[in-house]
Amino acid sequence: xxxxxxxxxxxxxxxxxxxxxxxxxxxxxxxxxxxxxxxxxxxxxxxxxxxxxxxxxxxxxxxxxxxxxxxxxxxxxxxxxxxxxxxxxxxxxxxxxxxxxxxxxxxxxxxxxxxxxxxxxxxxxxxxxxxxxxxxxxxxxxxxxxxxxxxxxxxxxxxxxxxxxxxxxxxxxxxxxxxxxxxxxxxxxxxxxxxxxxxxxxxxxxxxxxxxxxxxxxxxxxxxxxxxxxxxxxxxxxxxxxxxxxxxxxxxxxxxxxxxxxxxxxxxxxxxxxxxxxxxxxxxxxxxxxxxxxxxxxxxxxxxxxx
Numbered sequence: 070x071x072x073x074x075x076x077x078x079x080x081x082x083x084x085x086x087x088x089x090x091x092x093x094x095x096x097x098x099x100x101x102x103x104x105x106x107x108x109x110x111x112x113x114x115x116x117x118x119x120x121x122x123x124x125x126x127x128x129x130x131x132x133x134x135x136x137x138x139x140x141x142x143x144x145x146x147x148x149x150x151x152x153x154x155x156x157x158x159x160x161x162x163x164x165x166x167x168x169x170x171x172x173x174x175x176x177x178x179x180x181x182x183x184x185x186x187x188x189x190x191x192x193x194x195x196x197x198x199x200x201x202x203x204x205x206x207x208x209x210x211x212x213x214x215x216x217x218x219x220x221x222x223x224x225x226x227x228x229x230x231x232x233x234x235x236x237x238x239x240x241x242x243x244x245x246x247x248x249x250x251x252x253x254x255x256x257x258x259x260x261x262x263x264x265x266x267x268x269x270x271x272x273x274x275x276x277x278x279x280x281x282x283x284x285x286x287x288x289x290x291x292x293x294x295x296x297x298x299x300x301x302x303x304x305x306x307x308x309x310x311x312x313x314x315x316x317x318x319x320x321x322x323x324x325x326x327x328x329x330x331x332x333x334x335x336x337x338x339x340x341x342x343x344x345x346x347x348x349x350x351x352x353x354x355x356x357x358x359x360x361x362x363x364x365x366x367x368x369x370x371x372x373x374x375x376x
Contacts, residue, residue: 088117088125089205090295091214092223092271092282097125098189098204101132107201111285112210114295127185127217131204134190137174139164145335152208156335158182163212170195178209184217211286214271215331219339223273224346225331229253229288230270230281232298234261237375238281240270241359242329243306250290251363252306257290259368267292269331272300272350279350302355302375309360312370322356323347 087098087106095117100106108116145156155162161184165176175195180187189204196202205213215225229241229249243249253267268288270281283294305317305325317325326347333339361367 086120088120089115089210090117091115091210091284092218092225092273093297094127094214094217094222095125096127096129096205096210096213098129098131100204104131104133105199105201107203109203111287111293112203112205114293115285127187127213129187129189129204129213131189132191133193134177135193137164137177137190137192139166139174146333152212154212154333154335156333161216161336163209165209176209178213180213180216184213184220187213207286211269211284211331214284216333216336216339218271218273219332219336219342221342223271224343225284226270226272226326227268227329227331228270229267229292230265230283230298231256232263232265232296233372234259236299237301238298239371240272240281240300240303241306242303242325244329245288247306248308248361248363249306250288251308252361252367253288253290253292255363255365255368257292263294263296263298264292265294265296265298272346274346274350279354300354302357303351304357304359304371307358307360308363310362311360312362312367313358313360314370314374315358315360317356317358319348319351319356322351325356326351 089096089112140155142155144153146154152163152165160181163178164174166174176191178187178189218224229252232238241249241252250267253264256262257264265281265283266287267290269284269286271284273280279300280297281300282297285293287293327343330343332343
């Protein structure tokens, strides 16, 4: 039996299988015998209570490796940070390296072309013996999710998502510094408001409706939730001296959404799906530029224009 060990403040329980669900996409981990698994507080709400209930959208085997070497082929993408991707006919492979741990990768993740099956391996000497590990530790979880969504299932956006007390679902777009965390704080204290995430939102289409899903990958406001909400309107954030809302034409809105999405640009199929997804989305969901003052009046401006 594998052990599931939560970090301080989170209850722990024993299991031989761990299942996490983000954006209605489930990831099942089958871990090597005696491997102790740790969860951080952001991921714990996304754990499925009954991991044996059914097969997951993504099934992942997890184990130790005595050594790991980077492939001799040219990578499809180099993040400039922790990871590099190697995409080919047999699937996609990710290798994770850190200067603190030497030249060789400390972790690798290999997925089939459908991102339904995968294998995560961690270099034994890079992890303290007897200490719990989290195989899906960032950015593995987000990379797996981003690539699976790109196969026609949805998109991940650099955005804040929330549901207002009347059920309206608002998506606030912005690069770092645009005001997502500030906007999250303005809405967070209001009764009946449900915040999903202040930095990463998953969008999916279901029965002709668009839905937002919270993720564990939060921003400065620390908002991460497993909740969901039907999308009603999209706002592109710009901080200003007055609250002003200006409608965005469909083509411009689609371009702004694409500029703030996470999609594997080296996978042509995924790139085309994202472009088509945003084109269709902006034909049915109103999109606007929201120039706002970082005060409570910004909330009332949104509610007034949507009333």
